[in-house]
Amino acid sequence: MTTKLEGTTLRVGGIADLNATNATGFRDETRAALNTGTITLEVDLSRTTFLDSSGLGALIALHKTMVSRGGSLRIIKPTPTVLQILELTRLHRVFEIVET
Amino acid sequence: MSTLKIILICPAARPAVAALAIKQPLVLAPFAGLSVMEHALHQLAADGAKEITILASDRPEAIRAAAGRGEQWGVKLQVVAADGEPDPAAVRQAQPPGAGAADVCTLERLPQLPDHPLWESYEAWFAAQVALLPESAEKLLGMREIAPEVYAGLRSQVAGDARLQGPCWIGAGVRIGAGAVIGPEVVIGDGSFVDDGAEVAHSVVAPQTYVGAHTELRHSFAQGNALLSLRSGSRTTITDRFLLGDLASGGRTAAEAGPGEKTGGGIRGLLDRGRRILRRLVADPEVEAKSAPADGGPETPGTKNESRPVDD
Known part of the structure; x- marks a missing residue:
């Protein structure tokens, strides 16, 4: 997993799978990388091929974290399979999704 | 010929x-x-x-x-x-x-x-079967039109507050849960179960497939735990059985499950837990998935809704 802080935006990427094995680590590492000035969290899922309910739970938790500090979470370029899962669970209506 | x-x-x-x-x-x-x-x-x-x-x-x-x-x-x-x-x-x-x-x-x-x-x-394949629904309903024993362009098979059960919009096909032994929204352009295969609050439109659900509570299927083909996008052709396997699953592997069809059961065999508890998790996520995205209890907790009011058999 990679993290890059640019101004008020933290970008997280390089995630192949987001599942029960790594979801908690992903959530905690991302939270640890946030600083007090971070307003936007961008989660790049352009390389993610597998997402399950644990991964969804981690994304929801981060969404909650960002909202609680007055910021937001964006999903960047989800792969078609990830987008299918977000749509199946209706979370595409909860997260801001940037497809291009 | x-x-x-x-x-x-x-x-x-x-x-x-x-x-x-x-x-x-x-x-x-x-x-x-x-x-x-x-x-x-x-x-x-x-x-x-x-x-x-x-x-x-x-x-x-x-x-x-x-x-x-x-x-x-x-x-x-x-x-x-x-x-x-x-x-x-x-x-x-x-x-x-x-x-x-x-x-x-x-x-x-x-x-x-x-x-x-x-x-x-995939869209051509889908369009062809939607076009065939009226003729197919005339051909198949036990299918009847229960609302305009809504065809339902024997032993199918639709919750009283489920909404159906034709054209759609509800196969034999299918169960549609409380508050579900089905249609337009939906084909649900025999023995499938669309759980409470799920929305299905412009999609095909293969026989013996479980569609989880509060999920949403659009422009998709769901077969067991495989989900195909009819538009992009993307195909993925859903590993969480409370979202999408194969009822055949659970042992019994939706229609064979008792009135208080959601589906057969060992997946019932899993599905009930999943329904609670997803309901919380959709209703309140601030709640973490992990906070959903593994057991207990109230059922959704909708699950107490009376189902109506469509072939009585």
């Missing part, structure tokens, strides 16, 4: 719809309550065919098992395994001249749907 003998050539593979052939040969993929092969045999028999030979190169044994010897259609039928998809022209040329020659047909289109190519894209 000019003869009583037919040779029917099954497509081997079609790259544009390759995902339809993962779990079965293309011609056995769910299609408007039956399969393409069954619809074709119905029509050919109705048109007077007496002897049908099916040439199949992709899993001919599965086609043989599905077609039997043709008793169901009142024809004499045999399935011949072919080494690669036969060329229709070559098969025609090999026919003896005169009255004993068989008509050679392919399954690129159904005889009853000449304007609908089947395998050019």
